[in-house]
Amino acid sequence: MYTEKVMDHFANPRNVGEIENADGVGEVGNAKCGDIMKIYLKIDNDVVSDVKFKTFGCGAAIATSSMATELIKGKSISEVEKLTNKAVVEALGGLPAVKVHCSVLAEEAVKAALADYYTKIGRDTSSLNTCDGCCGACGSHDHGDH
């Protein structure tokens, strides 16, 4: 059911951990739904110089978190703003339909961390369109393609 890429990111997740005194921290999902993702960002000169994650969730949740951190590491925050769940899914070589929501959560977690950073430095967060919901459950907005 999972691609080799997913299995690799599950078995050897990149960037697991915490960053002390992170510049931005985002946490989305909730335990009831079975998925929580927490992303820590270190940002230098508008570039993601370091990123870590912690995830409570299924194999796909761990793999999408890992892949999302890989996709944004070293990237400028304007690039990070453009991260989509679709990009995560594609980078993983696909996800089973019932697991696409994990990629949405990963996108949301990154955006939430970025929003936290923006808030801290007093920048407007409206460009981020964030959400901290339990994605499988909220149904309140559409993330396209899933």
Place this chain on the structure above:
Amino acid sequence: MYTEKVMDHFANPRNVGEIENADGVGEVGNAKCGDIMKIYLKIDNDVVSDVKFKTFGCGAAIATSSMATELIKGKSISEVEKLTNKAVVEALGGLPAVKVHCSVLAEEAVKAALADYYTKIGRDTSSLNTCDGCCGACGSHDHGDH
């Protein structure tokens, strides 16, 4: 489904054939129903000195005919009058429920041959309670136990 006795009487039927100038001939059943039994009797001094049969019908029809002839051969006609389908079934060690009608037919064929003999010699046939029907189909009288 068939007992060994039935198989033996089917594979090696006793008394198959015709008797020329028989004293009594009885034929019951019809081709449509798939069973016809014809019994030939030779009667000397009120004793069945010879008996032959021809049967169109299933394995049980052949076996019951064969057994019926065995049961009456050498018997006095008063004994033959008492032949029942039940006796035939018992002598064969039993018959599948759907095949009991064959034993009824065998009884009827013997009675019909006897009736033919009685008619020839001018004896009353009412004691015989004969029928020449297609037993599975007629449903007009009850032969007990089947």
Place this chain on the structure above:
Amino acid sequence: MDAERLVYVDNAATTKVSKSVIDAMMPYFHTHYGNPSSELYGMGREARVALEKARLGISEMLGCEPGEVFFTSGGTEADNWAIKGIAESAKKAGKGNHIITSKIEHHAVLHTLERLEKQGFEISYLDVYDNGIVRAEDLEKAIKPETILVTVMFANNEIGTIQPIKELAEISHKHKIPFFTDAVQAVGKLDINIKELGIDALALSGHKLHTPKGIGALYVRKGLKFPNLIEGGGQEKGRRSGTENVAGAVALEVALRESLGDKEGREKVRAMRDYLAENLSKIPYSRINGDMKNRLVENLNVAFEFIEGEGLIMLLDMVGICASTGSACSTSSLEPSHVLRALGLPHEICHGSLRISLSSENTMEEMDYIIEKVTWAVGRLRSMSPLYEKLLESQKTEQ
């Protein structure tokens, strides 16, 4: 008696499981025995992969999509599911209550329809004339505004006649009626391309093709929706629940592939069948039942007058030949085969029928043995038959 000898020519009833099928199943018994729903670990994934590979192979061979193939426990379940399902969904949708079928369907179809009849459906039975084949124009005439299903078998199990499925499907579709076919006797024996034929649902069974008993499948055209027969864990895309018979599915794929691939075997079977037909026809007062052209090469059905089929089969059994009959006596109903009666044959001829159904494992030498033994058995039964006696007497009088 030749007790040692065994000549199995009842392959329309069931078949020997072929060695290659056993070999193909075996790993799914003792090595990859996982539950295909347990996809989180290797053993479950292996089972899932095997199941889907089997489905894909079958769909390719039948000319449909893998997502249109649902495994069942056999032909009977597939027949029940399709017919009851389509009827139920028509009822729910407030559509009509009329179903058209043929007079020579298998009991899996006929008894299912009888059940629906009790629930208020009306069934029309298409005639098959004396050759055992439905006429397309009769279907056209039988269709009413209330017709919600046409179900006609692909090939008949007793007389092997092949129905004009493509025409029947076309006529059904012209009237927007789904067309289902019980293809249990046809799949693996005929080249069937479901899409080309335009079939909406099709039932098949493995044990007629050298798999174990207990596996079959239902093809359902994408988009055709009807209620499940069996609810539960949501297997088979939620349409047929129950832990999937992985080994059975694998067996079905292998058996179908072998059967379709063996063109040589088919020609051999045809030659054997024709040889048998020619020689058994030489027995006086015999006749072949069902069309000889539009017919499975595996099948021969001969009727011998003045005798009854059960005795014939029992005598053949005594010499090691396994065959079958449409005689009443072989059933519990005391009525001869509805298929033979549909041909317009009188009861007495139906009673004397013999069905021989070959497989490519049979040999020409066995055909000679069968000819010899059938001739012997028919003769023996006739010598006991009062009907034959009458015939001979009447011939004497005529002379």
Place this chain on the structure above:
Amino acid sequence: MDAERLVYVDNAATTKVSKSVIDAMMPYFHTHYGNPSSELYGMGREARVALEKARLGISEMLGCEPGEVFFTSGGTEADNWAIKGIAESAKKAGKGNHIITSKIEHHAVLHTLERLEKQGFEISYLDVYDNGIVRAEDLEKAIKPETILVTVMFANNEIGTIQPIKELAEISHKHKIPFFTDAVQAVGKLDINIKELGIDALALSGHKLHTPKGIGALYVRKGLKFPNLIEGGGQEKGRRSGTENVAGAVALEVALRESLGDKEGREKVRAMRDYLAENLSKIPYSRINGDMKNRLVENLNVAFEFIEGEGLIMLLDMVGICASTGSACSTSSLEPSHVLRALGLPHEICHGSLRISLSSENTMEEMDYIIEKVTWAVGRLRSMSPLYEKLLESQKTEQ
């Protein structure tokens, strides 16, 4: 990673077909492969004899009559048939429309009931409290004049809890309501005497007992009549049509006999399970789900807080352990197991559940391996878990 190693502890999902079962089936694949309905020749009779011998053996082991045992394609079909059949016959007879069941039934029962609900039946679900066991007095209270069926499973597939079947059957009978039980997880594992328990219908499945997938049976008390699920050739005394799965029936008898006979194996399994329970409980923030006394000896269900089960199963798979979870993520519904939720457990605990189901083929050494690897996997997932991070932080603050 220890790719060579394979430790299968998901025997409640399905089992390896045992060698003796394969050996017992084999002759029915390639030697006595006849159709049991072809009783007119030896090969058919052999199949019939084997089928009826299997039925007799099973009936003796279950404490019922052979005529009360009907073979099916598995547990799901048996569940569907009994429940839909009893409901349909009640409907026809103009009886009530109320059915009582438990909250922890298998989907084969629950989804069948949901289907009936759509057709106007009303379903009451008995609570199982925090130990996973129905209370007889709750059944008494739930019964209404309209109740036409009580269906409560014998033993649960996820947590292994055993229900008070005898009391439930007695209460049902006091009110003249038939009592059906899905005993798929119980048959072969518990000593079940149907007559003593007073059960009216009971479903079982072979592949939980080391037969191939695709064979099961329904016991129906003599005199209890309800419509067929599958119509056709009239097999199984006219109640379940379709060519009988002879090899499957033989397999079922052998497997049941072996399972019931292996008292030693059962004690070994109990010892292994208890050892596992003791040691896995040592992992902090873990808890055992379901009553430990009224429970199948094969089953252990543990929840580990702060982690999610799917990842746990995947990590165990990486080290060759096959087990399962009631986590939402292992299903397509995104809801954790209804069984664990019925115990009153919060979602987050359900998510972290691990089910281990043993067979007598497992070894104590494997238990040590499982303990080691589960401890490792839980630790690893917790080290990635933001929930566990929070816990550790809160503990720091408390100190």
